[in-house]
Amino acid sequence: MSYQDPQPARITFEQWDELFARIPDELIDRFHYFPPNSFSWSKYLFPPQTFAIYGARHLRRLKFDNSLASLRLWGFVNNESERLFRARQMGKRVIAVMGDLGPLAVIVNSFPDCIPFYPDCWWWTPFAMESKVLLDAAASLGIGEATCFSRAALGAFAKHSYFPDPDLILAATGASCDDYSGVESLVAKLTGRVKWVETPLRLSGQNEQLIRFLVAEYHRVVSALEDLTGTRLTGTMLKDGIRRANRVRHLTSRLRQLAYQHGVLPALETMMVEFGCLHYYSDITEWTAILEHLLSTAEFRLKNGLLVLNPESLRIAWLTPPADPLLLCFVEDHNARLVATEYVINQALSIIDESLPGLAGIARTTLAGSLNGTSAQRAELLITQARTNQAEGVIVSGILGGSHCAMESKLIAQHIKQRHNIPILEFDVAPPAKEVDRQTRTRIEAFLEVLRSRRCQKS
């Protein structure tokens, strides 16, 4: 069985289909979710076309990295709904974790046969499916337009077909956006069973007290999980859960470094790698294996000078994840590449201090959360990376009516201008559509033109 990645490139949906035909069946059979299970139903290495047929129509318009590791990533990510239903069939507990974007999943994952997932991530679904079905379902429950696309999570709960009805719903609130807190509130009313967890603000000089506060919150989460599973969480189990989470975070950190500094992985795949730190796409073991595969691919590319993106392309820092993944492809199609990101999930990317007691270590990363602090602190998270990787411009993709976007966008822009003085483009992502809307397209093109002329002037 031999297969070698082709010359690195970003390829289209159709090209992946052709490339997939060359992958040996033995290789396809090798990858299963929930390892060491090897049942045929748990295969996931399929070309994007498979998932387009099942509704992810947007895949037809994206461009993909052409490595086998990236294909694995795409198959695994697109397969998550199926995986969650399978988990239920296999007798695993399916735990919805909402709002805190990272830390709670580490606790859940420390329990045997507990599968955490973030309904929050269903915000991509309307874009992936080019459909407003979930948004309409959310509207029928009270959350209409001019709100964050994360309202799709409420629609998904109402539809009962995107993930199994969870055994437990953990909803973090506190230093969270109003949009998602509203989603959680309506999910609580819809399902009648939510365990609330408080996430405090990050307040200067108060870290130790706030960590103690958070540990008390997490003890309640542990109790709820112990009641559900009948298993007592030992220190060793938690340490092991943290170690596995840290493995994912270390791999992600290295991949981000390689992608953003050297251009060995496109922005779209890198974004999915970053978001894998939230809940490992519901299967930490296989996700870790995929990250290792991606990392070996990235390192091979770097070592052999096989870059997927032009190193001379414009260097962009991106703030807030774009709900429409097509935007990232659009920027790369215009000879620009991402060199820094702040996707509101810093809490999931930060390494958990394993020398601390388990829950305290997790609490410390919670306080590092992107939305827990001030807008200026969030801007600094981006500026640090942007300086290191010499970003030439910042793109802020916002959400109309999103509470934190409305309140912090101007503050962040002001802060970046004062501290880093590079051009900023700010726009709101348009609702799900088949293409990047004309106005956004023109604005991005004009912005990149400005950056190009600035580069020329400098040189």
Added chain:
Amino acid sequence: MAIIADSEIERLRRERIEELKRIRSEGQKVVGYICQYVPVEIIQAAGAIGVRLARADYLSSLLGEQFLRADACPFCKSCLGKFETDPLYQLTDALVFVNTCDMMRRLPEAVGAQKNLPVFQVYLPRNSEPCLNRIEEFERQLALLRDGLTNLTGRNWDDHRLLTAIKDYNLIRALLTRIDSARQTLPPLVKGSEILDIVALSWLLSPKQAIDLLTEVSQRLNALNLRRKTEDINPELGPPSFRPRVMIAGSILTEDDREVIQMLEAQADIVADELCTGVRFFAGQIELDKGPLRAIARFYFNRIPCAYRRPNDLLYEHLQQLIQERRVQGVIYKTLLYCDPWRFEAKHLRQMLKIPVLEIDGDYSGANIEQLRTRIEAFIETLGQHQEADGEF
């Protein structure tokens, strides 16, 4: 006949602002606060004068758009703009914020970036379940506020002053509750708009002035009630009119946002409210069975929740209780544009309350005022028809 004339309100307000200017020139600090969750007792005990900043209009909201996006909360935008236009806002030496909804918790940073004012931000858990660690954390935050404010005023902290402040504000809350209960009668002895004006005066005036005013208003109401009981038709009160009884609920209704209230009162009686500038501001009493700071923490933590808190079931319970007690026939649910915490609850609220609900969304612009008038008139007319059909009253 009004229980308090507009001219009296205007005079009291004008005189108080002049007084604040004078006191401030003598060195005392004026501390502004925005939200019902700010414990004004601590501000007073620290030797400062606490005034609630709850005014908003379209012009100031537009001014605020220099600093915030157009889709930010109109009240938050207006708060920023008011520092340019409103004498009361310009009198403040410091500001106290409690992080409540996301927009409000980010407002201090926006204010801090534009104004050179000390800003205190108090973290109140959004989670309303009264677990010990949450109340203890809030108490710790209040202790930090106490220290910050005493630094500002240069006064030593004295628990006795805090106890005095608690007693003063408990009395103010009790008096406001008594006055508010006059809305329960058939027909109400006091108008909804008057209640809102009186509440607004209570957070502007000094505690002593507020207590004097509220006592006076309370006595006027007693006298009116007595006359109503002894006379069949009181020429001053006019003939009893049994108009539709409505409640107003929703986002903050600021002191100068009165158009909807006026439209409503032209045809109906506002017999109850579920507003942070109304009943939620004065409901309850601080019980001094623990140390004063813990007592304050427990009281504010457990207030009738704003919709932003999680869970907010107690808000619904309180709404239903008011509807029953005050025989409310319809609810005007007035929210601010982009106020997610209240807007998202509208649908659920409509299902829960089982009485007619009219949803109104606004941004202080008044652009849809005539459309609004038609909607309100139609709504009240419908309630009137229900009333006749049910043979109520």
